[in-house]
Each structure stands twice: as C-alpha cells, then as structure tokens.
Amino acid sequence: MATLSCPLPRPATDRILLAHGGGGRLTNQLIESVFLPAFSNAALESRHDGAVLSADGARLAMTTDTYVVDPLVFPGGTIGDLAVNGTVNDLAMCGARPFALSAGFLLEEGLSMETLRTIVAAMREAARVAKVPIVTGDTKVVDKGKGDGLFLNTTGIGVVVAPHPVGPESVRPGDAVLVSGDLGAHGIAILSVRGGLEFEGEVKSDTAPVWPAVEALLETGIDVHCLRDLTRGGLSSALNEIATVARLRITVEEALIPVSDVVRGACELLGLDPFYVANEGRFVAFVPESDAGRALEILRSHTVSAGAVRAGTVYENPSGIVTLRSRVGGNRVLDMLSGEQLPRIC
Amino acid sequence: MCLAVPGKIVTIVQEEHLGLRRGKVDFGGIRKEVCLDYTPEARVGDYVLVHVGFALTVVDEQEAQRVFEALRQLDQLDELSENGT
Amino acid sequence: MKFLDEYRDYGAVQQMAQAIRRCTTRPWTLMEVCGGQTHTIVKTGLQDLLPEEITLVHGPGCPVCVTPLEMIDRAVAIAQRSEVMLCSFGDMLRVPGSTQSLFDVKSLGADVRIVYSPLDALQLARSNPQREVVFFAVGFETTAPANAMAVWEAARENIPNFSMLVSHVLVPPAMEAILSSPDCRVQAFLAAGHVCMVMGFEEYFPICRKYRVPIVVTGFEPLDLLEGVQMAVAQLESGRADVENQYARAVRRSGNRPAQERIAEVFEVTRRAWRGIGEIPSSGLRLREAYRRFDAEARFAVEIGHVEESSECIAGLVLQGLRKPYECPAFGTRCTPDTPLGAPMVSSEGACAAYFHFGRRKEDGNPLVSSATAGH
Numbered sequence: 001m002a003t004l005s006c007p008l009p010r011p012a013t014d015r016i017l018l019a020h021g022g023g024g025r026l027t028n029q030l031i032e033s034v035f036l037p038a039f040s041n042a043a044l045e046s047r048h049d050g051a052v053l054s055a056d057g058a059r060l061a062m063t064t065d066t067y068v069v070d071p072l073v074f075p076g077g078t079i080g081d082l083a084v085n086g087t088v089n090d091l092a093m094c095g096a097r098p099f100a101l102s103a104g105f106l107l108e109e110g111l112s113m114e115t116l117r118t119i120v121a122a123m124r125e126a127a128r129v130a131k132v133p134i135v136t137g138d139t140k141v142v143d144k145g146k147g148d149g150l151f152l153n154t155t156g157i158g159v160v161v162a163p164h165p166v167g168p169e170s171v172r173p174g175d176a177v178l179v180s181g182d183l184g185a186h187g188i189a190i191l192s193v194r195g196g197l198e199f200e201g202e203v204k205s206d207t208a209p210v211w212p213a214v215e216a217l218l219e220t221g222i223d224v225h226c227l228r229d230l231t232r233g234g235l236s237s238a239l240n241e242i243a244t245v246a247r248l249r250i251t252v253e254e255a256l257i258p259v260s261d262v263v264r265g266a267c268e269l270l271g272l273d274p275f276y277v278a279n280e281g282r283f284v285a286f287v288p289e290s291d292a293g294r295a296l297e298i299l300r301s302h303t304v305s306a307g308a309v310r311a312g313t314v315y316e317n318p319s320g321i322v323t324l325r326s327r328v329g330g331n332r333v334l335d336m337l338s339g340e341q342l343p344r345i346c
Numbered sequence: 347m348c349l350a351v352p353g354k355i356v357t358i359v360q361e362e363h364l365g366l367r368r369g370k371v372d373f374g375g376i377r378k379e380v381c382l383d384y385t386p387e388a389r390v391g392d393y394v395l396v397h398v399g400f401a402l403t404v405v406d407e408q409e410a411q412r413v414f415e416a417l418r419q420l421d422q423l424d425e426l427s428e429n430g431t
Numbered sequence: 432m433k434f435l436d437e438y439r440d441y442g443a444v445q446q447m448a449q450a451i452r453r454c455t456t457r458p459w460t461l462m463e464v465c466g467g468q469t470h471t472i473v474k475t476g477l478q479d480l481l482p483e484e485i486t487l488v489h490g491p492g493c494p495v496c497v498t499p500l501e502m503i504d505r506a507v508a509i510a511q512r513s514e515v516m517l518c519s520f521g522d523m524l525r526v527p528g529s530t531q532s533l534f535d536v537k538s539l540g541a542d543v544r545i546v547y548s549p550l551d552a553l554q555l556a557r558s559n560p561q562r563e564v565v566f567f568a569v570g571f572e573t574t575a576p577a578n579a580m581a582v583w584e585a586a587r588e589n590i591p592n593f594s595m596l597v598s599h600v601l602v603p604p605a606m607e608a609i610l611s612s613p614d615c616r617v618q619a620f621l622a623a624g625h626v627c628m629v630m631g632f633e634e635y636f637p638i639c640r641k642y643r644v645p646i647v648v649t650g651f652e653p654l655d656l657l658e659g660v661q662m663a664v665a666q667l668e669s670g671r672a673d674v675e676n677q678y679a680r681a682v683r684r685s686g687n688r689p690a691q692e693r694i695a696e697v698f699e700v701t702r703r704a705w706r707g708i709g710e711i712p713s714s715g716l717r718l719r720e721a722y723r724r725f726d727a728e729a730r731f732a733v734e735i736g737h738v739e740e741s742s743e744c745i746a747g748l749v750l751q752g753l754r755k756p757y758e759c760p761a762f763g764t765r766c767t768p769d770t771p772l773g774a775p776m777v778s779s780e781g782a783c784a785a786y787f788h789f790g791r792r793k794e795d796g797n798p799l800v801s802s803a804t805a806g807h
Contacts, residue, residue, distance in 0.1 A: 199377065200376070200377040202375065203376075255441070261432070262374065264374055264432065265374030266373075266376045268432065271521075326474070327439055327441060328439060328440075328445075328653045329441060329444065330475050330478065332473065335787065342521030342525070344349065345348075345349050345397070345520045345574065346348050346466050346520075348468070348625050348651060350573070350681075351435075352432065352433065381550065383689065384576055384690040384693070385687075386689060393433065395625075395681055397574065398547060398548045398574060399547060399549075400576060400577045400580065402628055402690060403683075406679065412679065412680075413443075413654065413658055414443065417446050420446060421446065
C-alpha cells in the first residue's frame with residue numbers, strides 16, 4: 001500500500017510510529033531519547049550528517065543512510081540514485097571527498113529481477129558520475145509483505161579536506177546563507193506518481209552528487225562554516241536543525257529562494273509549502289559575509305548548483321528560530337514540522 | 347473550505363458514459379484532469395478556479411484587472427499630491 | 432502563475448497597505464471567516480502590514496476544526512473495520528478524536544488513504560469492488576458540489592461499495608451565531624470568497640441589515656485580503672454597513688447555479704453540532720432520502736464510546752474570535768502540534784496551529800510578535 005507521508009505525532013509513545021521516520025520533530029526526539037544516550041560519544045554528539053573521525057592522524061568522515069522510497073522508480077531517478085547520491089552528499093556536507101561506499105540490500109521476496117537490475121544499473125552510473133567505488137555490500141531477502149520491495153542502505157567513507165570543522169558549531173552571526181538551487185523537485189516528483197494524487201508534468205527528482213560544487217568552494221579557500229543537504233523536511237528542517245544547535249537566528253527572504261514553475265504549480269494545487277518539500281540534490285552553505293559573493297560565483301559555475309542564490313543571513317539570538325520575510329514584506333517564523341507535510345484542501 | 351487554484355483549460359472532453367464534461371487544466375506546467383460540469387460555459391483557453399478536482403468558476407479577466415487599475419489611479423493621485431507640495 | 436502572482440506582488444500589496452493606513456482613524460476589529468484566509472494572513476505575515484488599529488480575528492472557517500468530535504470518532508471506528516478503505520482529504524488525518532486520530536489507526540494498519548478529490552475515492556471504489564470505500568466528506572459549501580457529484584455519479588452507475596460520511600457545514604449560520612453572541616467584538620466580516628463562489632452572496636444581505644455589520648466577500652491572496660480590509664474599513668469609517676464583493680473575478684452575486692442545483696438534489700439542510708461552539712440550527716448538510724443508501728453513518732453501525740473533549744482546550748473561544756491562541760494557558764506548552772489538545776492546533780488552518788507554526792509565540796522572546804497582536 002502506498003503510504004503518503006508521516007502521521008500523527010503523539011505525546012508519550014510506547015511504539016514506533018511512521019512519523020518517527022519523517023525527519024522532523026519526532027525523529028529528533030527518537031534520536032535524543034533512545035539512540036544518543038545509548039551510544040554517546042563526541043562524534044555522535046555533534047549531531048551532524050556524518051561523523052568526522054581521526055584515525056592515526058588522518059581525518060575521515062563516515063556516514064550511513066537507509067533508503068526507503070515508494071515507488072522505487074520515479075521521474076528523474078530510482079532508489080539506487082538516492083542511495084548513492086545521498087550518502088556522497090552527506091560526506092560532502094562534512095567537507096569530505098567521497099572515498100568508498102558499501103551497499104546493503106534488503107530485498108522483498110517477489111521483487112522483480114528487472115526492477116533490481118534497473119536499480120543496480122542506476123547505482124553504477126551514479127557511482128561513476130560521483131567518482132566513488134562501491135567496494136563492499138550485503139544482501140538479505142525477507143518474506144513477501146515485509147519489505148516494501150527493497151530497502152537499501154549505503155555507508156560511505158570520505159577523506160576530510162576542509163581545513164576547519166564544518167558544522168553548526170562553526171556558524172557565526174553575520175554569516176551568509178546560500179541555497180544551491182531551486183526547491184522541492186524531488187518531493188513533487190514522487191507525489192506525481194503517488195496514487196490518489198498523481199498529475200502530469202515535467203517534474204524530475206533533483207537527485208545528484210554535490211561534492212564537485214563543495215570541493216570547488218573548499219579548494220578556493222572559502223571559509224565554509226557549515227553545509228547541510230536538504231532532504232526530508234526540506235529547507236525549513238535543515239535551517240531549523242542548524243539554528244537550534246548553533247543557538248543563533250537565521251532569517252531568509254522568500255523572494256530570493258527559487259522554486260521552479262512546475263513545483264510551484266504542484267504545491268499550489270496540493271496546498272503544500274515548498275519550504276518543507278523534500279530535495280535530493282540541494283544544500284545550504286553558511287559562509288562569512290565577505291566570502292558570499294565569491295562563493296556564489298563558484299557555486300554557479302557547477303551544474304548541480306547553477307541556480308545558487310543568497311537566501312538569508314545569520315543573526316545573534318540564542319532562541320535558535322528561523323524566520324522568513326515573505327514576498328509581500330510581512331514576517332513569520334519558519335517552524336520545524338511535526339510529522340510530514342500533508343496535502344490540504346482548505 | 348478554501349483552496350481553489352486558477353488554471354488554464356487545455357482540452358475539453360464530453361464523456362460518452364454519463365455525459366459529463368472533463369478537461370485537462372494546466373497549473374503553471376502541472377496538468378490535471380478536472381471535472382468541468384459546473385462550468386458549462388468554460389472554453390479551451392479560459393482560466394477556471396479548481397477545488398478538489400472541480401472547476402467552480404471561470405475567472406472574469408476584466409474584473410481581475412480592476413484592482414490594478416484602482417492602484418494605478420491611486421499612484422497617480424499620490425504623484426500629483428507629492429508634486430503639489 | 433497567472434491570477435496568483437499578480438495578487439502577491441510586493442508593490443501592489445504595499446500600496447494597498449498604505450491605502451488602508453490612510454483611511455484608518457480608529458481601532459476596528461474584523462473577522463476573516465475562512466481558514467484558508469487565516470492561512471494566508473499568517474503565512475505572509477500580513478498583520479505586519481496593517482496599522483495597529485486594525486485587529487483581525489480568525490473565524491471558525493476551518494471545517495476540520497469544527498467537525499464534531501463524535502464524527503471523528505465515527506470515522507475512526509469505521510476505518511478500523513477490515514473491509515473498509517477510508518478516504519479523506521489530508522486535512523482531516525491528524526485531528527484528534529476522543530482517543531485517536533485517523534493517522535493513529537492508519538499506523539496501526541487501518542486502510543486510510545489520502546485523496547485529492549472525492550472522485551478519486553469513487554474511482555477507488557470502482558477498482559476495488561471487494562472493499563467498502565468510505566469517503567469522509569468534510570467541508571463548507573465550497574466542497575459540497577464535489578461531494579454531491581461523487582454521490583450523484585455513484586447513484587447513476589449503481590456503485591454499491593461506495594458511501595460517504597457527511598459532516599458538511601454552512602457559513603452564514605455560523606456568522607450569525609458569532610454575531611448573536613453577547614461577547615461579539617467583530618465589527619465587520621471578510622466573507623469566505625470560495626464559499627460565495629458557489630453559493631453567491633444573497634444570504635448576507637439580511638445578516639448585514641439585521642446586525643448592521645459590513646460584509647465584504649474576499650479572496651485569498653495577500654492583495655485580496657488587504658483590499659477586503661480596505662473596503663471594510665472604508666465602510667466602518669463612514670458608518671456604512673453594506674455587502675460588497677472584493678472577489679468579483681471569481682464571485683457573482685447569484686453564485687454557481689449548476690453547482691447549487693446539484694447540491695440541492697443530493698443534500699438537504701440539517702442542524703449540526705460545531706466542535707467548540709455547540710449546535711447551530713440549519714447549519715449543516717446531510718444526504719437526502721433518495722441518496723441515503725450512500726450514507727456511511729447509516730451503512731455502518733459503529734460503537735462510539737463516551738465522547739469527551741479536553742477540559743483545557745478553549746477551541747470554541749478561539750474559533751469565535753474571542754481569544755487569541757496565545758491567550759490560552761496551554762498554548763505552546765501542553766498543547767502543541769505534536770501534542771494537540773484540540774483541533775485548531777492540528778489543522779493547518781486552525782488558528783492555534785497557524786500561530787504556533789508561523790510565530791506568535793510570546794514566550795520565545797520572539798522579535799516578530801508585533802504590537803498589533805500583543806496586548807489583544
């Protein structure tokens with residue numbers, strides 16, 4: 001059964017809800033209340049996309065992600081593309097060059113071999129484009145009815161090339177907030193083929209590896225303070241997570257943030273806010289004000305970030321809120337989502 | 347209940363079965379099939395307001411301009427009074 | 432997008448805001464009836480553009496918020512039946528019932544589907560003849576033509592496994608209920624533009640005359656709302672009380688006749704309970720006798736336990752515009768979107784959720800709490 005998105009958050013939960021996987025408030029609660037206390041260590045405490053580790057003097061980054069998407073194949077990509085690019089991007093967000101990936105396949109009995117081949121071919125191509133080998137893997141099969149077709153885990157290792165720590169703790173008041181391109185393509189691409197909500201239109205997922213753009217920033221000596229890729233929960237979730245950890249206020253301008261016409265049309269039709277829709281090939285970068293102009297030039301010279309813009313600024317304010325100046329000049333808080341965004345008619 | 351979105355009618359089909367009018371409506375590049383039964387006067391190229399898959403009115407393009415005309419006039423009045431002081 | 436972007440133009444909006452400032456000499460309290468209008472106001476920070484003297488209170492135009500608790504419980508109970516596929520608009524999924532919401536039971540395995548249109552639910556009934564497809568038909572008059580058509584088609588095609596759980600509500604009776612309350616502070620209404628698109632605005636003339644309140648039929652974009660405010664304030668400042676139509680590009684005085692005819696064929700007016708407000712006579716719709724076989728309430732006899740609202744929730748006062756959400760002792764603390772005590776905190780149009788998400792949280796030291804909202 002196609003599930004649309006994540007459901008009701010509840011006060012004291014005695015069981016896992018779909019919402020716990022939504023990437024918003026409940027996911028964070030789960031991490032804070034179950035996983036962090038159990039596994040506590042410095043790398044984990046930094047609450048960043050990946051862990052930066054020191055191994056005999058070498059600085060490495062490591063990240064893992066499990067991909068669950070329905071449908072497995074969608075306009076612009078497959079679960080395979082997401083799995084490769086997503087992990088490559090998480091490494092990039094640590095300022096690390098992707099070095100190697102592993103791939104773990106949890107296959108549902110009955111999955112079509114042709115679908116599997118399509119996904120694997122997509123992974124090969126994505127890995128080739130990202131210049132990262134898939135060096136090891138694992139396969140398990142579960143009974144029919146328990147696997148949603150395919151669950152895919154990729155774990156990545158990278159070599160940290162950023163000279164200083166890249167993460168929310170490095171963000172400073174006055175920093176410029178850059179967004180690498182237009183919002184919402186992935187989420188809308190998925191919805192366009194979901195039963196009950198489908199529509200026609202040329203919307204393709206924006207899944208892509210962002211390392212080349214990040215590498216260019218680092219190579220030219222831009223003092224990158226923080227990077228975060230925009231995935232579930234969209235731009236809003238990424239900014240909120242950073243603002244909360246950094247204990248600073250982030251303000252963005254709606255008029256500056258690009259959304260393609262088709263994504264806009266779909267969002268209007270379904271009553272969705274593009275700031276909360278998922279992306280798979282977009283990231284935010286926090287750089288000092290003085291580096292902002294140069295950083296934008298560099299980003300715009302790479303395909304994956306050709307649409308980069310300056311979206312906002314960081315301010316001193318320990319509340320850790322994210323505010324938005326609307327297109328018409330009013331202000332509001334861009335809050336963290338509870339659960340995931342649902343289409344509405346009212 | 348509120349969310350009605352303006353879109354342009356691209357095609358119109360009169361169904362055999364129950365005689366219903368359906369059409370493809372374009373919303374900024376997204377196309378969706380919409381029931382046009384409640385807007386029998388709507389033609390291809392018209393803009394309609396669509397709520398939960400139903401066109402409920404044809405947008406009156408002349409009326410749509412009215413507020414901008416009024417604002418233009420206000421603007422001119424402003425300029426006049428500024429120049430006057 | 433044409434007919435949207437122009438009404439979100441920065442220059443035009445600023446100009447209209449200035450026009451309002453120029454004609455406002457005294458404090459006025461206006462109510463925008465429709466939840467979609469509330470959504471725009473809060474999402475665009477429109478209150479920031481209004482002079483301090485203008486207070487906007489948010490009305491009960493959120494059908495999600497006013498759907499009776501008992502109806503949510505009924506939907507939840509029906510959804511839990513193994514043969515049922517319950518289809519609903521996304522808005523309804525998270526609204527808390529007495530103990531559970533539709534999402535709760537969905538995550539426990541109930542077959543609950545989100546659809547864009549009631550016709551999608553009907554299609555699911557056609558393609559799943561072995562399942563009982565129930566559509567949760569919640570809404571104001573705007574949605575009634577769509578729901579009427581779905582039932583009408585089901586009847587013509589004789590689709591046996593389709594039914595509708597109807598909780599339709601009507602706007603003019605709600606406005607009257609608000610106006611007749613002794614605590615009513617509302618001096619003018621911005622009427623719900625899309626409801627009037629269907630029903631026209633004839634019904635507002637008697638209300639306007641009886642209570643001497645300006646009623647301006649208003650659209651949903653920032654420019655529409657500001658123009659609506661401007662027209663209402665102009666009336667108030669000159670002591671007039673008329674029905675005016677700001678949203679003339681979409682609304683005609685007589686409304687949409689074919690839609691009204693289909694509604695009248697399928698539905699009839701009945702009394703309805705409004706969550707947080709109580710029963711309002713002749714304020715709802717139910718299926719006519721000729722279509723009663725499609726009524727899910729009749730088709731599925733379900734056990735509803737004792738129906739009880741949280742004692743802390745002041746939704747009724749908020750919905751009538753008598754309190755702002757942040758004036759509720761539980762707002763943002765015991766009552767949040769994650770832990771809602773009542774419907775207005777869950778629905779994206781609910782005043783409480785809108786305030787929570789879009790930022791009038793006084794205790795945050797929120798720099799955005801403008802003087803227009805503080806102290807009201």
